Amino acid sequence: MAGAYDAAVAGGVEMMGLLPMKANRMGKDEKGPRFQTRYPAGLIPQGVSAELIASRFEISRDQLDEYSLRSHLLAQSAITEGSKLQDIIQIENQGRVVQKDEGIRPNSTLEALLSLRPAFYTPEMAERFPEISWCLTAGNSSQISDGAGAALIASEAFAKENGLIVKGYLTSFSVVGDDLIMMLTGVIPATQKLLKRAGLEIKDINLFEVNEAFASVVLAYQKKLDLPLDSLNVSGGAIAYGHPVGASGVRLFAQLIDDLTRRGGGRGVVTMCESGGMANATLVEALGK
Known part of the structure; x- marks a missing residue:
C-alpha cells in the first residue's frame, strides 16, 4: 500500500520447545528507569492479566x-471436514514422523x-489483586508449541501479471495501545478502531478470528462487542493448535481466509493481543470458491 514493494513474504518461526519465552531478555532491565518510576509495582504476567479480565468481565471457570x-472440538471438525488446516507438510526427524498438529x-x-x-x-499476586478467583489453567490457555x-x-x-491465485484482500488496518495491566x-x-476506519459495523463482518491467548480474552471480546459465538474462531484456535508466537499471525490469516472461502x-x-497492552486488527475480504 505504501508503494515500496510489489510483493513480499511475511512470516515467522518460534521454537518454544527449545527456547523459553523472553530468553533474549533474561537478566536484563529491558524497561529502564523511567518506566520503573511510573510503574513502581511493575507489570504483571500475561496469565494474571487474563485472570483480571475473567474477573472484571464476570467470566466463570465453567x-x-x-x-x-x-476450541478442540472445532479444530478436529475443521480438519475432518476438509479445512486447509489438514494440509500439513509431513516432517521426519531421527525416525519420528510428525504429520498433524499434536x-x-x-x-x-x-x-x-x-x-x-x-x-x-x-501469593504475591493474590494479595495485589484480591478480586481474582484464579480460574485460568493450562487447559484454557494457549499451548506452548513449535511452528512456522x-x-x-x-x-x-503484481498478482494479475504473474498469474497468482488471489486468496483474499487486506483492506484496512489498526494498531492500538491499551491498558498496560489489563x-x-x-x-x-x-x-472498534478498524471498523470505524472502514465505515463498517459488527453486523457487516461474517467471521472474527481472535487469537486464543487465553479463553478469557476471547470471551471478553465476544461479550463487549456483543458477537454471536458462531461467528468467532469457527475452526478452533490457539487453545487447540498452540501459539508459537512468531508463526501465529500467519496461521490466523490462513485460517480466516480458508473459513471465509469455504x-x-x-x-x-483478524485481531491479536500483544505484550504491554498493544493490539492490532486487520480487515480481510475473501472470495468464494
Whole structure:
C-alpha cells in the first residue's frame, strides 16, 4: 500500500520447545528507569492479566473451560471436514514422523478441564489483586508449541501479471495501545478502531478470528462487542493448535481466509493481543470458491 514493494513474504518461526519465552531478555532491565518510576509495582504476567479480565468481565471457570473444549472440538471438525488446516507438510526427524498438529485433544472432557489447577496463582499476586478467583489453567490457555508460517502478500497488479491465485484482500488496518495491566484487552479497541476506519459495523463482518491467548480474552471480546459465538474462531484456535508466537499471525490469516472461502466469501476481522497492552486488527475480504 505504501508503494515500496510489489510483493513480499511475511512470516515467522518460534521454537518454544527449545527456547523459553523472553530468553533474549533474561537478566536484563529491558524497561529502564523511567518506566520503573511510573510503574513502581511493575507489570504483571500475561496469565494474571487474563485472570483480571475473567474477573472484571464476570467470566466463570465453567465458561472458560466450556469455551476451551469448543476450541478442540472445532479444530478436529475443521480438519475432518476438509479445512486447509489438514494440509500439513509431513516432517521426519531421527525416525519420528510428525504429520498433524499434536495439541488438538478432541477426546477431552469438561470434567478433565475442570480438574486442572490454576496456572498463574502466586501469593504475591493474590494479595495485589484480591478480586481474582484464579480460574485460568493450562487447559484454557494457549499451548506452548513449535511452528512456522509464511504468507505471500502482493499488489493486485503484481498478482494479475504473474498469474497468482488471489486468496483474499487486506483492506484496512489498526494498531492500538491499551491498558498496560489489563494488557490483553487491546483487541477490543483495535477492532472498534478498524471498523470505524472502514465505515463498517459488527453486523457487516461474517467471521472474527481472535487469537486464543487465553479463553478469557476471547470471551471478553465476544461479550463487549456483543458477537454471536458462531461467528468467532469457527475452526478452533490457539487453545487447540498452540501459539508459537512468531508463526501465529500467519496461521490466523490462513485460517480466516480458508473459513471465509469455504462459506462463499465475505469479510473477516483478524485481531491479536500483544505484550504491554498493544493490539492490532486487520480487515480481510475473501472470495468464494
